[in-house]
Amino acid sequence: MHPFDAVEHNFRLNRRQFFRQNAMGLGGIALGSLLGKSLASQAQAAGLPGAQHFPAKAKRCIYLSMIGAPSQFETFDPKPELEKRFNEDLPASIRNGQRITGMTSGQARFPVAPSAFGFKQYGQGGTWISDILPYTAKMADDICVIKTMNTEAINHEPANMLSYTGNMVPGKASLGSWLSYGLGSMNEDLPTFVVLHARHTNPGANVQAISARLWSAGFLPTQYSGVTFRSAGDPVLYLRDPDGVSRESRRKMLDGLNELNELTYQQVGDPETATRLKQYEMAFRMQASVPELADLSKESKETFDLYGPDSRDRGTFANSCLTARRLVERGVRFVQIFHRGWDQHGNLPNDIKAQCKDIDQAAWALIQDLKRRGMLDDTLVVWGGEFGRTVYSQGTLTKTNYGRDHHPRNFCIWMAGAGVKGGMTLGETDEFSYNVVKDPVHVRDLHATIFNRFGIDHDKLLFKYQGLDQKLVGVVPAKVVKQILS
Numbered sequence: 001m002h003p004f005d006a007v008e009h010n011f012r013l014n015r016r017q018f019f020r021q022n023a024m025g026l027g028g029i030a031l032g033s034l035l036g037k038s039l040a041s042q043a044q045a046a047g048l049p050g051a052q053h054f055p056a057k058a059k060r061c062i063y064l065s066m067i068g069a070p071s072q073f074e075t076f077d078p079k080p081e082l083e084k085r086f087n088e089d090l091p092a093s094i095r096n097g098q099r100i101t102g103m104t105s106g107q108a109r110f111p112v113a114p115s116a117f118g119f120k121q122y123g124q125g126g127t128w129i130s131d132i133l134p135y136t137a138k139m140a141d142d143i144c145v146i147k148t149m150n151t152e153a154i155n156h157e158p159a160n161m162l163s164y165t166g167n168m169v170p171g172k173a174s175l176g177s178w179l180s181y182g183l184g185s186m187n188e189d190l191p192t193f194v195v196l197h198a199r200h201t202n203p204g205a206n207v208q209a210i211s212a213r214l215w216s217a218g219f220l221p222t223q224y225s226g227v228t229f230r231s232a233g234d235p236v237l238y239l240r241d242p243d244g245v246s247r248e249s250r251r252k253m254l255d256g257l258n259e260l261n262e263l264t265y266q267q268v269g270d271p272e273t274a275t276r277l278k279q280y281e282m283a284f285r286m287q288a289s290v291p292e293l294a295d296l297s298k299e300s301k302e303t304f305d306l307y308g309p310d311s312r313d314r315g316t317f318a319n320s321c322l323t324a325r326r327l328v329e330r331g332v333r334f335v336q337i338f339h340r341g342w343d344q345h346g347n348l349p350n351d352i353k354a355q356c357k358d359i360d361q362a363a364w365a366l367i368q369d370l371k372r373r374g375m376l377d378d379t380l381v382v383w384g385g386e387f388g389r390t391v392y393s394q395g396t397l398t399k400t401n402y403g404r405d406h407h408p409r410n411f412c413i414w415m416a417g418a419g420v421k422g423g424m425t426l427g428e429t430d431e432f433s434y435n436v437v438k439d440p441v442h443v444r445d446l447h448a449t450i451f452n453r454f455g456i457d458h459d460k461l462l463f464k465y466q467g468l469d470q471k472l473v474g475v476v477p478a479k480v481v482k483q484i485l486s
Helices: 003-010 015-021 025-034 039-045 080-085 134-138 156-165 175-183 247-268 271-294 301-307 317-329 348-372 443-453
Strands: 060-067 119-122 127-130 143-150 193-198 227-229 334-340 379-384 388-393 404-407 411-416 424-426 436-438 463-465 468-470
Touching (some): 060 156, 060 175, 060 348, 127 424, 134 348, 143 436, 175 193, 175 334, 175 443, 193 317, 247 271, 301 317, 317 334, 317 348, 334 348, 379 443, 388 411
Parallel strands (some): 060 379, 193 227, 193 334
Antiparallel strands (some): 143 411, 379 411, 388 404, 463 468
């Protein structure tokens, strides 16, 4: 067998190979990219159903990822009765033999640590919000708080992978990549999926490491991976042509590469060849579009005041939120902002107060900015971490100084926009915020609900890999959280 025949055989069941065999060819795929065609329209051209299964509420999503796991006790799940139980041992009947981490498994006691902060109810729905989130409190009627999120993962890396790729095993496609794959691009000049890393301003924060697996395309073609915009220097590496290379010369070089790639594709049928072509073309267009995007000089003083004084400082969370609005405004489908420093095993009251101050005004401003531009109705915004924190203190416990360990059984997130009901809270936890007692929402249910907002049935968006129909939610049943949707 000719070596090309063997390689082609390996790709025969690939979706891109199907398109090629139906006379689409690399040129057709490239044209689709240049015209901003989505996978759905390409699939329809090939006689396949599109990715959207029903009318969509969302066109775009901004995911505010609080890496390290914010404590529900200090944000959205008040337990004032715990004041009476200060320093008491957590009852064994509450823990019920549930798994804990090695960081506290050796503790002789599990002393209850009430929150150092007060809570008040806000908005028409009476949403409970901590005093350290005053701006979030102002938008209580815009957001839906889910208090009963839960996960199986008890350590950061697997929990983050489950939150953003649907599986604790590496190598899976991320949420943003699935949406890019299923729905395609809404613009010609910017990536479909952009990742921003906001630097935290709290010097005492425990910064949890993360990896590119959280925004990787995994087994999907690499064109669907998230593109990281840097917080210093050029937003994207190699954005500028070398000295002496004109735009015309660069265009001629790309045209020559396209011809070579066409020959390779016709011989081998490797879909990564099509990916390479699209990446070259996108990089060429980004040389003009990204500098314009990164230039905030035309934003009004009112807008900078809305996001706060840090919004002019590139790389801050406020600046990242403003940039995210500019990205979705220009047709980027999925923007993910990672904000680290929420892993508070000690000194929690001081550190979480600083973390909340870092993100509070900017998150509120993002919602208000989208509203005033008429974009919140079709933009989904999600805020949250990978799990919650324990009711008992890790290490030293005083009224004003304590830490909390990892807790996967319940934690809080909020969502807004795209038909999510504002001014409501879903779910109830027990008196120790240790177990869910009403309306549990698994991470996979959140994924199913996000897909629902985009008009996608989470059980029908598939990709054949290793002989299986892969999907974001995996083989475990997931449900759309219909109670929060209008």
